[in-house]
Amino acid sequence: MSGVRVLVGTHKGAFVMTSDTKRKQWDISGPHFTGWEVYHVKGSPADPNRLYASQNTGWFGQVVQRSNDGGKTWQAMEGKFAYDGEPGTHKWYDGSSRPFEFKRIWHLEPSLTDPDTVYAGAEDAALFRSTDGGQNWHELPALRQHSTAPNWAPGAGGMCLHTIILDPKHRDRMFVAISAAGAFRSDDAGKSWRPINQGLRSEGIPDPNAEVGHCVHRIAMNPSRPDTLFMQKHWDVMRTDDAGDSWREISGNLPSDFGFPIDIHPHEPETIYVVPIKSDSEHIPPDGKLRVYRSRTGGNEWEPLTNGLPQSNCYVNILRDAMAVDSLESPGVYFGTTGGQVYASADAGDSWNPIVRDLPAVLSVEVQTLK
């Protein structure tokens, strides 16, 4: 069936939502893994029936689930996560040093070409890889062993590696982002890393232009232009056109440049989406109006998209992994809220409808375009 499959992780389980290309009527299955926090669910680009899900509780820890049939059935993987060698230390909120301690997987990024290869971003920040479909996990330790790692410090949500981007043109290149260390790039498949934070400016750290210490919330890439990345930082929306070597601000006329997710139109690489949030201390939409902002100019000039979204008394948040775009001709844009709504637009953001309104708080939204 051609259509889309939306994969939603929530505080109390995962949901799989399918529709045809019209994206008006939805079949919803779930909750899967009921009662567990599901930080992320994502499908393999190489095999759309292969899905991976990260489930976690404070009681029983981390489990990765795998589906081979598009989310109809799931199998818990036995492999666990352990740092490679000495864990080392990072900075704690009070400036003291603490050992890295594994807590959970925030993000799963399947390989672009191999359904059995998948990367996992951890809290405390580390990058893991499985090459056997999630059965066994091995850390790519060079990132955590980077010379700057002892100075990394957690953001308010924990010291999480939340963004993993695989470069489709430069096969050994990948990007990751860590709160609150910043963005990093590897050009040798994870054997070595370098911070790519030049141009970021963060008032909340002693040296606003420091090499690391920036609270990057999310980075997005359009695969057709892999050297151009867009970033939603703690404050500021940024872009780079040289694979992160330098960044410049594109916040322009946004009502607030604080926010979490950012995504890109699949066919128009200069069209980007963000959801402004009032401030770092007030994680609510400005003026109680839920507005997605779209720039068709690569930033700086933004228009609010409000048709179908609540424009009064709305005080939900949209978390960093909770926005996605499909790649149909008229592209769909999707996002989930901490109030449990999942909104879909089948016309690139011009109008919105809720797929569902009353889920647990949404942690992540991904979408697969099914041919």
Added chain:
Amino acid sequence: MIRVVLPPHLRNLAQVKGEVELDVQGQATPQSVLDALESRYPVLRGTIRDQTTRERRALVRFFACEEDLSLDPPDRPLPDAVVTGKEPFLIIGAMAGG
């Protein structure tokens, strides 16, 4: 035969219903029971005790015979009533959160 009662989340994860019955080689202790449990259900590795340190996870408790055994040394023999199967070894998710 040692009877083990898992909390609901772990029963779902291991895809078992009701109690688990385990043959434990040698002396029955929390450690040997968990070794046998994880051997039968590898997916439970890391969910009850840390996979690296093998220490009990902070919000998991062990009860038996109306006693909290959570803080006992992991190699302390379990009560005879557990060893004979009269009483189960209970693995509990601690009341926490609200």
